[in-house]
Amino acid sequence: MKRLRTTAVHGGRDDLADLGVHAPPLDLSTTYPVPDQAAGGRALQDLAEGAAHASSPVYARLHNPTTARFERALAALEGTAAAVAFGSGMAAVTAVVQAACALAGKPHVVAVRPLYGGTDHLLSNGLLGVRTTYAAADRVADAVTPGTGLVVVETPANPNLDLLDIASIVRQAGGAPVVVDNTFATPVLQNPAALGATYVLHSATKYLGGHGDVLGGVVACDEAHAGPLRQVRALTGAVLHPLGGYLLHRGLATLPLRVEAAQRTAVELARRLAAHPGTGLVRHPSLPGADPAGLVGTQLRGPGAVLAFTTREDPAAVVGRLGLVTPAVSLGSVDTLVEHPAALTHRLVPGAEREASGVPANLLRLSVGLEDVEDLWEDLDQALSGPCERNYIKPSSSGPGKLVQTG
Numbered sequence: 001m002k003r004l005r006t007t008a009v010h011g012g013r014d015d016l017a018d019l020g021v022h023a024p025p026l027d028l029s030t031t032y033p034v035p036d037q038a039a040g041g042r043a044l045q046d047l048a049e050g051a052a053h054a055s056s057p058v059y060a061r062l063h064n065p066t067t068a069r070f071e072r073a074l075a076a077l078e079g080t081a082a083a084v085a086f087g088s089g090m091a092a093v094t095a096v097v098q099a100a101c102a103l104a105g106k107p108h109v110v111a112v113r114p115l116y117g118g119t120d121h122l123l124s125n126g127l128l129g130v131r132t133t134y135a136a137a138d139r140v141a142d143a144v145t146p147g148t149g150l151v152v153v154e155t156p157a158n159p160n161l162d163l164l165d166i167a168s169i170v171r172q173a174g175g176a177p178v179v180v181d182n183t184f185a186t187p188v189l190q191n192p193a194a195l196g197a198t199y200v201l202h203s204a205t206k207y208l209g210g211h212g213d214v215l216g217g218v219v220a221c222d223e224a225h226a227g228p229l230r231q232v233r234a235l236t237g238a239v240l241h242p243l244g245g246y247l248l249h250r251g252l253a254t255l256p257l258r259v260e261a262a263q264r265t266a267v268e269l270a271r272r273l274a275a276h277p278g279t280g281l282v283r284h285p286s287l288p289g290a291d292p293a294g295l296v297g298t299q300l301r302g303p304g305a306v307l308a309f310t311t312r313e314d315p316a317a318v319v320g321r322l323g324l325v326t327p328a329v330s331l332g333s334v335d336t337l338v339e340h341p342a343a344l345t346h347r348l349v350p351g352a353e354r355e356a357s358g359v360p361a362n363l364l365r366l367s368v369g370l371e372d373v374e375d376l377w378e379d380l381d382q383a384l385s386g387p388c389e390r391n392y393i394k395p396s397s398s399g400p401g402k403l404v405q406t407g
């Protein structure tokens, strides 16, 4: 077992030397010749029943070699036997619910808020035929019943960076499968499977791809749980396009460097934001008081590169004054992104429930990228300082003060 940075660069590339190539080939085939139709039939059956590979991929909805290399690399980084990739993070969440609840005949879910708004809405709206009980992190055991197919948690949570103790959730689940959304931490900072999580889920759209140009999802787990996920993927067609598999595999090589660099900047910005008169509450696991259970340094190897803060002024006005930081949903890209959860990512979570889960209406989420920390700070500082304070030139002895328009 090699160390993290080495695995990030070399994972999933074990067959390249035999193929005589250096970069992983991008296989765009939708179908594969099966001159021996009996052997082709056996391969089709194996893949449809959840096998990781067969004598032929047969058809691209069943298997793709480019995507399979990304899956092997991600599994190596998470320390699991397998990983199964999907067309988006939400397709991955859906497949986990279908495998753990529908296929297992256990239509009850226990979830801890806050969760990514899409996940929250999917679990609440009945689309997947499950009933969801939301529980506090220390009351999960009370909510689990014999009909519970899945326990859903996120840590650090989107969007307010709440931390929860994965080992405690696993204990409370009492044998029910637990999915941990590891999107914010990435395998660089946290490996939930080592703490007993059944499924480790990523919106690969975020840090794994890392450049804001590929939509995908992936679930790392043991082989026994990967089979049903592949079955669901083949039947529902929730596949990742091979170009996405190629780009995600390429993104993994630089994942540790990107996460470590963005995290350093986020720690510094969190410290400065906490001292800024334009902010109220600042949330980042690096800040004093953010980690009462002592999870940073044990469960979580670092505080990560997403932070959140409330604004004294209307958050929309603050966002409107930003110049370098891009106002946009999503996160984990090379560039810094800011968004207003109550208006965008968590819009579909009922307001009272959003507030109760620690996501106030004036909270902004900042995904710190790879820019120079001083340029980011200049932009945030001027946006938080308000138009008057910023542009007001003190009266000179000869005349009245005036407001000047600046960028």
Ligand SMILES: *Cc1c(COP(=O)(O)O)cnc(C)c1O
Pocket: 088, 089, 090, 091, 116, 118, 119, 154, 158, 181, 183, 184, 202, 203, 204, 205, 206, 215, 216, 217, 330
């Ligand atoms: C974005 C996100 C998702 C959904 O992923 P998509 O790739 O957008 O479908 C799920 N969980 C978390 C924590 C996310 O940030």
